[in-house]
Amino acid sequence: MSLRGDVCLVTGACGFLGKRLVMLLLEEENMAEIRMLDKHVEPQFLKTLEDCRGDTKLSVFEGDIRDSDFVRRACRGASVIFHIASIIDIKEPVEYNEMYGVNVRGTQVLLESCIQESVTSFIYTSTLEVMGPNSKGEPIINGSEDTIYDCTLRFSYSKTKKEAEQRTLQANGEVLQNGGRLATCALRPTYIFGDGCRFLLYHMGKGIENKDVLLRMSLPEAHVNPVYVGNVAVAHLQAARSLKDPQIRNAVGGKFYFISDDTPPVSYSDFNHVLLASLGFSIQKKLPLPLCLLYVVCFFLEILCRMLQPFIRIVPPLNRQLVTLLNTQFTFSYQKAKKELGYNPRYSWEEARKRTIEWLASQLPLERERIRANR
Template sequence: MALNGDMCVVTGACGFLGRRLIRLLLEEESLSEIRLVDKQIKLEDVQSFKDCRGDTRVRAYEGDIRDSAFLRRACRGASTVFHVASIIDVDGSVEFSELHGVNVKGTQLLLEACIEENVSSFIYTSTIEVLGPNPSGEPIYNGTEETQYKCSLKFPYSKTKKEAEERSLKANGELLPDGTRLATCALRPMYIYGEGCRFLLGHMADGVRNRNVLYRMSLKEAKVNPVYVGNAAMAHLQAARALKDPNKRNVVGGRFYFISDNTPPVSYSDFNHVMMSPLGFSIQDKLPMPLGLLYVLCFLLEVVCTILRPFVRLVPPLNRHLLTMLNTPFTFSYKRAQAELGYAPQYSWQEARKSTIEWLAGQLPAVREKLET
């Protein structure tokens, strides 16, 4: 069911996924208005959508997601909210209070604003990390939403995203002032790649520093299935359409969905090589040291950083959680999203790879120049 005539809100609008989702909404739907919500919005961020906006009004709402009054203004009159904004922290460099404030408190305040302002649909952008991998590195192959997996999340980012997801799903069915009810769902994308991915840029910069040799931090057999940003955006649109459809709303509401596509399963390190080998990069054959020794080294670094915490905040370049994530086979199916949301990858693997490589090729000269100065 189309969203034609609706007013939509996208938080994290200036981020990697947020920008792609907004462009997709403008290209695929005839909305009355899209509201760009972010902590900082530049004029060029709004103008960048000029070529595809049509008659849709694009308005910027710059503010803090922890500000309830700001969120109420942003949600007033909207029918659908896409909550994409969060702090992504893979190395433990962000204080827990900041992570919890944005990822959990911000989500709760946004849900409250949606309820107060009669927003009918709420789509939460979660992450595969709310499931794991667990500290033991137990693998999952082609998992589904019914897969049973024991995991006590210890890493701050994973914990806050899990709590925010739970609050989002719990809000499903909340009674609104106008007598209708809020419908919510959560999407759990795999590692998202594509044009604008800062993690790919970071790995490319590391490779340039290492004389065009990419670092290997993943075992070859630790396969995951990344998802292209264009397909992740399409999953959000399909979720919104499903929540608007009276025949699907009660099925989708309150549920989470894994979002992947047809990107071939591969380890994180080898995925970097797949994307950058056409640009002249090779990759190390083996890990810098046996995996067990790397875990010990990470543990020692974490102990040192903890001891020094009262005096100086140091962040180790690698931690045990990240090392486990990089070396655990963890793949998932998108079949339930396909069956219930109507999701299907919009871009083939060949198209996604080509677009990403072309974007990286365009960024490479600037990366080299920056590192040389």
């Protein structure tokens, strides 16, 4: 099922995933219009789209996703929404009210606008972290959508993303202003990597500061399965096609899907090394402290920060939940998305790795210069 002639809105269009999705839509679908919603849409990004836009109209909507009038204007006349925008925060420097406002309230504003403006399809970009891991660090190996896992979410990020996902799926089947029905689904990508990934750039910078030795914060056996950004964009396109297809729309609507690919399972820290080893980086052999001691240090840091909170807000560089996240085996299959959405990873691990390393190589001199200038 093609999206030819459709009007779509992409929130977070200038983010890591948003840019890839906009490019993919221009390359593969002769859409009537693509609306790019973000707090700021970079002129340079718009220039890169000129050669591949064809007859598709590109519209820019700069503003706050919590502004209902603004969002409603952006949704007017659209047929599909790709909702990618959110605040991503695992160290928790962002105030909870701000994160809740963007991640939950912003999603609710979009859903309400869809109903008011009779938008028929809504794809929500969720995250693996709505699943866990739990505070015990209980592993999941090759999990599926049917996996039962006991977890009380502790990160503000994962809690707000979970609530936003639930609201999205609960909105499936809502009656639209024109009498139609809204169809929704949620995608839960594993750790997204690729050319343009700011997390990889961050770890490269830390490695440069440490004399080209990458910091180890994950046990080697704590395997996760990263997913290439290009494949996540493909999954979003397939979800939109599925929600448009009247034969499978009802079967897909109201469901969530894990999105991974054929990237070999590896720990977070070792994955950084896999991508940076050819650029001259080595990696620490051991954690900076034994895992149990690392938890104790984080516990006392958290207590200290709470005691100081009435006077000053200090964010510890590490917390127990982050240590758990980095050291829990947590892998998931994409087979249900393959079966029901028709999702197949387009980029092999070899190609994804090559593209990512080439981008990191292009950024390495800039990072070295930036760090040199800041010393």
